[in-house]
Amino acid sequence: MNIFRHVINYKLINMTAYLRESDLERKLRFYTGALVMTIFFAAGLYFFYYMFNYLAGLQDIGYLLIDKIMSIGFLAIFIMLVISNIITSISTLYRSDETVYYFSTPVPHLKVFAIRFFDNVMYSTWGVLLLGIPIIIAYGLVRDFQWWKYLIEIIGILVPFTIIPACLGVGFTIIVYLLSKYIQPRVIFMGLIALSSLAAVLYIKLGQPSTLAHNVFADWRVLNRFLGSLAATSFPFLPSFWVTETLKNMADKTSGSFGVYLLSLISTTAIMLRFLFVFAGKFYYKSWQTSIGLYASAQSKIIKSRQLPKFFHLPEWLPRDFRGVLAKDLKLFLREPAQWGQFAVLLVLLIIYLVNLRHFPNNLAEKFWHTVISFANFAFTGFILATLSVRFVYPNISLEGRAFWAIASSPMSIKRLFWEKFWLAFVIFVLIAEVLAFISNIMLGLTGYMMILSFFSIMLMSVSLTSLSVGMGAVFPKFEESNPGRIASSMGGMITTVLSLVYVALMVIILALPTYHYSAYIIDGLAEFPSREFLIAGVLIIVLNLTTTIIPIKIGLKSLSSRDF
Amino acid sequence: MIKLSGLKKKYGDQFAVDDLNLEIGPSELFGFLGPNGAGKTTTIKMITGILKPTAGEVIVADMDMQKYPEKAKNQIGYIPDAPYLYDRLTAREHLQFVGGLYNLDKDQITARSHELFGIFGMNGWVDKRCEEYSHGMRQKLVFCSALLHRPKVLVVDEPMVGLDPLSARLVKDLMKQYALKGNTVFISTHVLSTAEELCDRIGIINKGKLIAVGTLAELKTKAVKGAINLETLFLELTESKV
Numbered sequence: 034m035n036i037f038r039h040v041i042n043y044k045l046i047n048m049t050a051y052l053r054e055s056d057l058e059r060k061l062r063f064y065t066g067a068l069v070m071t072i073f074f075a076a077g078l079y080f081f082y083y084m085f086n087y088l089a090g091l092q093d094i095g096y097l098l099i100d101k102i103m104s105i106g107f108l109a110i111f112i113m114l115v116i117s118n119i120i121t122s123i124s125t126l127y128r129s130d131e132t133v134y135y136f137s138t139p140v141p142h143l144k145v146f147a148i149r150f151f152d153n154v155m156y157s158t159w160g161v162l163l164l165g166i167p168i169i170i171a172y173g174l175v176r177d178f179q180w181w182k183y184l185i186e187i188i189g190i191l192v193p194f195t196i197i198p199a200c201l202g203v204g205f206t207i208i209v210y211l212l213s214k215y216i217q218p219r220v221i222f223m224g225l226i227a228l229s230s231l232a233a234v235l236y237i238k239l240g241q242p243s244t245l246a247h248n249v250f251a252d253w254r255v256l257n258r259f260l261g262s263l264a265a266t267s268f269p270f271l272p273s274f275w276v277t278e279t280l281k282n283m284a285d286k287t288s289g290s291f292g293v294y295l296l297s298l299i300s301t302t303a304i305m306l307r308f309l310f311v312f313a314g315k316f317y318y319k320s321w322q323t324s325i326g327l328y329a330s331a332q333s334k335i336i337k338s339r340q341l342p343k344f345f346h347l348p349e350w351l352p353r354d355f356r357g358v359l360a361k362d363l364k365l366f367l368r369e370p371a372q373w374g375q376f377a378v379l380l381v382l383l384i385i386y387l388v389n390l391r392h393f394p395n396n397l398a399e400k401f402w403h404t405v406i407s408f409a410n411f412a413f414t415g416f417i418l419a420t421l422s423v424r425f426v427y428p429n430i431s432l433e434g435r436a437f438w439a440i441a442s443s444p445m446s447i448k449r450l451f452w453e454k455f456w457l458a459f460v461i462f463v464l465i466a467e468v469l470a471f472i473s474n475i476m477l478g479l480t481g482y483m484m485i486l487s488f489f490s491i492m493l494m495s496v497s498l499t500s501l502s503v504g505m506g507a508v509f510p511k512f513e514e515s516n517p518g519r520i521a522s523s524m525g526g527m528i529t530t531v532l533s534l535v536y537v538a539l540m541v542i543i544l545a546l547p548t549y550h551y552s553a554y555i556i557d558g559l560a561e562f563p564s565r566e567f568l569i570a571g572v573l574i575i576v577l578n579l580t581t582t583i584i585p586i587k588i589g590l591k592s593l594s595s596r597d598f
Numbered sequence: 599m600i601k602l603s604g605l606k607k608k609y610g611d612q613f614a615v616d617d618l619n620l621e622i623g624p625s626e627l628f629g630f631l632g633p634n635g636a637g638k639t640t641t642i643k644m645i646t647g648i649l650k651p652t653a654g655e656v657i658v659a660d661m662d663m664q665k666y667p668e669k670a671k672n673q674i675g676y677i678p679d680a681p682y683l684y685d686r687l688t689a690r691e692h693l694q695f696v697g698g699l700y701n702l703d704k705d706q707i708t709a710r711s712h713e714l715f716g717i718f719g720m721n722g723w724v725d726k727r728c729e730e731y732s733h734g735m736r737q738k739l740v741f742c743s744a745l746l747h748r749p750k751v752l753v754v755d756e757p758m759v760g761l762d763p764l765s766a767r768l769v770k771d772l773m774k775q776y777a778l779k780g781n782t783v784f785i786s787t788h789v790l791s792t793a794e795e796l797c798d799r800i801g802i803i804n805k806g807k808l809i810a811v812g813t814l815a816e817l818k819t820k821a822v823k824g825a826i827n828l829e830t831l832f833l834e835l836t837e838s839k840v
Contacts, residue, residue, distance in 0.1 A: 039698040043687065050686035050727065130682040136648045137678075138699045139671040322650050326609045513685065 036140055040148050062509075066524040073531045074167055081171035089175050100281050103172065107273035110161055111198055117157040117518070118202025120375055124516040125153040126203065126317070127210065127324045142318040143310065150203060150313075157202070158195040160522050160530075165191055169280070176284035185283070189295055190276055193302035197272045200305040204312060210320035213327050229381075272298060354445040358453045362429070372425070372517055379421060383465075386413075387472050407479050408545060411487060414473070415537035418466050418491075418498050423530045426458040426502035428520035430593065431510045447594050455503045455586070463495040482551065486544070493574065494540060497581040498533055504585025505529040507593040536581050543573045599624050599751055599782035600645060605654035607640050607806075614640040616806040618654070622784060622799075624750075627777040629797030630786040633836050637806040638786045639679070642755055645784065646676045659750045672700060675744035679755040681736065685729035689720060689739050692728065693746055700747040707746065714742040718768065733760035741769065745776075752776060754785045758792055770796055794828040804836045 052063075088102075089095045126132060126149045135145040169186045178186075209221050268274060275294045282291035347356045366372050430451075433440065440450050470491045474484050509525020520526060547570045550563035605618040615637040622628045632638045643649040644656055647663045647670060656663040659673035687695065690711060697707035715721050718738040728736060737760050744752065752773070758766050773796060777783045787793055793800055794814060801811040810817055817831055 036699065039695075043684070043691065043695040043698075046691060047684045047686045130680070133648060133678075134682040135699075137646045137671070137674075137676045138696075139668040139701070140699055141668055318650075325649065 036144050037147050037151075040140075041151065044152075063524075066528055069528045069531050070163065070524075073527075074163060077164060077167035078171055081168050082174050085171055085175040096284075099172070099175070100277055103168075103280065104273065104277040106168070107194070107276045108271065110165065111194070111271065111273045114158060114161060114195060114198035115202045115205075116375075116378055117161075118153060118199045119206055121157045121516070121518055122153050122203045122206040124519070125149055125156060126206065127321060132321070136318075136321075143314045146313045146317045147310070150199070150309075153203060154195065154199045156519055156522060157199065160527065161195065162191065163527070165194075172280060172284075176280075178283070182283055185295070186280070190279055190298060193298045194272055194276055196302050197298075197305055200302075200309045204309050207313060207316055207320045210324045210327075211316055213323055218327070223377075272301065275301075354443070355449065355453055358440070358445070358450060359457055362453075362457055365432070369517075375518070376425065379417075379424075383417065383469060387469070387476065406477055407474065407483050407487070408541065408548065410473050410477060411470075411490065411544070412537065412541045414466065414470050414491065415494055415540060416534070417469070418462065418494055419530065419533035419537050421465070422458070422462065422498040422502040423526055423533060424521045425517070426454075426462075426499055427506045427526055427529050428517035429454045429458065429503070430506040430589075431512055431514060431520045432517060434512045434515060437512060448590060451503065451507060451586075451590055451593060454506075455499060458503060459495060459499045462499055463492060466491045466495050483548075486548070490540065490544060490574075493578045494537070497536060497578050500582040501533055501536065501585045502529055504587075504589030505532070507589035508585075510593075510596075532581075536577070539577055540574070543570050543577065546570060599626070599659055600628075600784060601655075601657040602641075602645070603655050603657075605641070605644060605656065606652045607637075607644060607649060608652040613806045615644070615651075615803075618803070618806075618808050620801060620808060620811065622782055624780050624782055625777055627773060627783045627796055627798050628785070629793035629800040630784060630803065631788075631790070631793055631800060631832060632786075632803035636803045636836075638803060639755060641803065642676075642753055642784075642786055646674055646753055647671050672747065673750045675747070675749035675752045677737075677740050677744045677752075677754045677757065679759060681740040683728045683736060683739065686727050688727055689715070689724045689731075689742070692739060693743055696743040697746055702747055710746055710748075711742070714745060717772065718742060718765075734762055734765055737761055738765060741772075750781050752781060752783045754783070756787055757785055758787070758789055790828045790832060800828070802832065802835050810835050 085099050088098050091098065126146070129149070132145065132149055135148065136142070140148075166187065169191065170183065173183055173186060209218050212221065275298045279291050279294040279298065282294065347359055351359070433450075441447070467488065470487050471484075474480075474487055479487070505525060505528065509523065509528070511520050511523055511525070514520050514523070547563050547566035550566050554562050600620070600622040602618050602620045605615055606613060607615040618637075618641060630638055630641070640649065644651050645658065645663075647656075647667045650664070656670075658670045661670035661673060663670045683692065684695070693711040693714075694704070694707055697704075697710075702710075711724075715724050718741060720735070720738055720742070723731065723735060728739065731739065744754075754773070757769055757773070761769060770792070773783045773785070777798075785793070785797070797814075799811065799813055800817060802809050802817075810820055812820075814828060817828075817835075820835070
């Protein structure tokens with residue numbers, strides 16, 4: 034019997050149990066989730082098709098621009114996949130009861146690795162696939178692909194493209210645990226974060242991507258030349274480069290070249306897999322043993338500082354029970370590498386973004402472009418906030434997990450716990466968001482009305498996104514799961530992501546109209562102040578934010594209060 | 599059936615298990631006792647092949663765990679204190695899954711599952727998902743999966759956790775009968791009355807070292823203060839104070 038196939042078969046039965054569900058409420062929850070996913074997929078497809086189609090219409094540079102966007106996009110996805118695989122593998126391959134169980138059975142160690150590696154790839158990439166498939170299908174639609182090219186896109190390109198970063202990420206984690214006898218994994222991860230930040234800053238400094246923005250406004254022909262020069266700087270040994278080149282050459286019908294890049298992608302995947310399995314065959318079980326030792330000695334270590342660092346000393350005026358749970362949440366966050374590690378990575382990316390904004394031309398002649406850029410920045414800030422809230426706020430209720438009895442049996446009400454989760458997330462969020470918005474607005478040279486608008490909009494966004502994540506986290510809790518990353522990428526997490534992104538999009542759309550007219554009013558002295566547009570936008574914003582704040586909190590509270598623990 | 603020679607496990611600078619030597623024969627029901635953090639679970643994890651010893655060897659049913667882990671594990675049925683179950687599988691599906699890991703064919707699994715479900719009184723639950731089970735019911739299912747492949751050695755970490763009195767009686771009788779059939783049962787427990795009632799021999803571990811081993815009568819002779827039962831004996835040997 035093939036053990037691997039046997040296990041995967043039962044995992045599928047376990048995963049698809051909802052399809053055979055007899056309980057109506059669970060059935061409904063599953064089908065609602067599936068519907069939201071389908072809408073997300075369809076909306077993604079429509080959005081990218083619309084965008085690529087629009088760009089394709091631009092004379093001379095349309096396709097060049099699409100290819101450049103694809104190239105940058107796939108590079109970003111590649112980096113995200115490597116990081117996501119590293120973080121997920123810590124809990125999937127090492128700190129997991131399921132892995133311990135497999136080691137107690139006669140399943141050979143390498144097969145245990147194969148089973149857990151498969152799980153890791155699934156957990157780390159399914160969200161990316163949900164976004165990646167619409168992108169490449171939209172690309173195919175714009176470039177008039179025949180049906181067989183779509184098959185190549187998905188099976189020949191996307192699948193290998195997700196496996197390569199998985200091999201790199203998992204391989205890296207094995208090395209970290211092997212070295213953990215000599216160096217603390219915390220130090221290795223911090224070193225990696227520092228090194229990658231440095232590499233990114235150097236890349237931005239040396240690559241000067243900001244010139245792109247300047248040239249867009251100055252002269253389309255300069256942009257054309259600029260893009261041509263950027264092509265030379267693309268690193269030809271990266272899988273993201275092979276993906277874009279395969280797609281480009283398929284579209285240009287240069288079959289010879291597309292074959293070369295496709296083969297590079299497939300053969301590298303095969304070699305990486307082979308290498309990883311040889312490496313894992315020798316070292317995975319050994320590194321797993323080391324991780325158990327590390328965990329056991331960490332357990333026996335006395336935590337000297339039982340108090341929180343001074344920075345986190347909580348004010349005395351907070352109620353005691355509230356303070357107790359708050360302190361517990363902060364301590365657990367700081368002692369969980371999967372949490373603070375990913376948070377640190379995201380903060381570094383934000384800093385890089387802010388540093389990069391410095392290169393944007395402040396001397397743009399047209400105020401119109403100022404408005405456009407500030408809006409793009411606003412949308413980006415919203416996107417970042419949505420990502421942060423789903424990743425770090427959504428799992429908070431679930432993370433109470435098996436320890437929920439302690440709160441459920443205490444005089445502290447579930448309602449109070451719910452609000453503790455809300456306020457903790459909101460305070461941290463609003464601080465990060467306002468600082469991010471303020472610095473980026475200064476970098477972009479924005480003042481006055483735009484600054485005030487940005488301040489209030491970000492404040493509203495923080496409230497709504499926090500409510501969505503806390504509320505939905507209470508509706509779809511996964512108490513049996515201890516990995517926050519996996520909670521965030523569960524079906525409930527994906528639904529929350531979709532709702533949060535839709536909310537951000539609506540905020541941007543509602544604010545865009547009055548701002549567009551306002552910039553016309555500034556530029557053209559004859560235009561009227563758009564008071565009517567502001568009024569309509571104001572009402573819409575209030576309705577939208579009340580809806581996204583009150584409804585998730587109400588249903589979240591109701592769901593949590595009616596639950597048996 | 600189980601032979602532990604010079605067994606050591608080191609975490610950092612500390613020995614969780616230090617030079618453990620023990621031999622348990624067929625038809626024997628062996629009780630393994632010790633205070634919290636004494637090294638019981640680490641020892642069990644080495645016997646079941648989950649952990650690799652820092653030094654020493656584990657022989658199970660004449661099979662060296664280091665040299666032939668797959669063959670040795672095939673002879674063991676393991677019931678951990680916090681077992682892992684796939685929550686959305688039914689009991690029937692769970693046993694089919696576990697049977698596959700032990701390379702049993704489908705007919706064997708079906709027949710044996712039917713037998714075990716009958717023994718544990720689970721017949722009304724076999725097509726319900728594990729997430730709907732009480733703690734006791736989950737424990738029964740774990741017993742079924744550990745006995746599915748008819749192992750020669752049954753290793754049980756805290757066997758009575760979550761079981762109602764009737765199920766506890768059932769499990770005790772089952773372990774006794776299982777040992778009588780020529781198999782070895784190794785149980786680790788904190789419930790001293792269970793050990794006193796069931797075990798042919800008892801081993802006491804403290805701070806990673808096996809400090810006493812023998813029948814209850816033999817152990818009582820070792821007690822300086824004239825222990826009258828296993829509880830007083832245990833407290834004396836482990837120097838625990840109330």
